[in-house]
Amino acid sequence: MPPKILVVEDDESILNLECILLASAGYQASAAMSGNDAFNNIANNPPDLILLDVMLPGLDGLEICKQLKSNAKTQHIPVIFLSGKSTPADILKGKQVGGDQYITKPFKSATLMNSINQLLKIDTSGSTVKRGFY
Numbered sequence: 001m002p003p004k005i006l007v008v009e010d011d012e013s014i015l016n017l018e019c020i021l022l023a024s025a026g027y028q029a030s031a032a033m034s035g036n037d038a039f040n041n042i043a044n045n046p047p048d049l050i051l052l053d054v055m056l057p058g059l060d061g062l063e064i065c066k067q068l069k070s071n072a073k074t075q076h077i078p079v080i081f082l083s084g085k086s087t088p089a090d091i092l093k094g095k096q097v098g099g100d101q102y103i104t105k106p107f108k109s110a111t112l113m114n115s116i117n118q119l120l121k122i123d124t125s126g127s128t129v130k131r132g133f134y
Helices: 012-024 035-044 061-069 088-096 109-119
Strands: 004-008 028-032 049-052 079-083 101-104 120-122 128-130
Touching: 004 012, 004 035, 012 028, 012 109, 028 035, 035 049, 035 061, 049 061, 049 109, 061 079, 061 088, 079 088, 079 109, 088 101, 101 109, 109 120
Parallel strands: 004 028, 004 049, 049 079, 079 101
Antiparallel strands: 120 128
16 A cells, blocks of 8 residues: 555645645645644544645644644654745744654655655555654
8 A cells, every 4th residue: 555645735736736746656645724634634544644834724834743743643653844934943943843854835846755755665565664854
């Protein structure tokens, strides 16, 4: 079974682009447009990795990541921030709340796929093996 990636993004066109990119690379993508949607998705179908926008309605991506990393059931899930917020302070905040990678928008597909591939490793049986912080 291909690795499951949850895309949390409130801009529908970016959300669709990310899901198409992931599907074309062989990943199983699911989508959420808010923090509440993300938590419901994670509870019902835990992903192997999360692509997380910082600026979201309701809970922002930083708070979502902080809550995920403080929960023993979800702290192992790698989080890649994808954000238009690009100052060094913004990137540092992403790392401080437990983000594994921080990619600024507009992003390059190759950069995103390289980050995903660094954080997920597929073993010969096809199952996903989580990797640590890079």
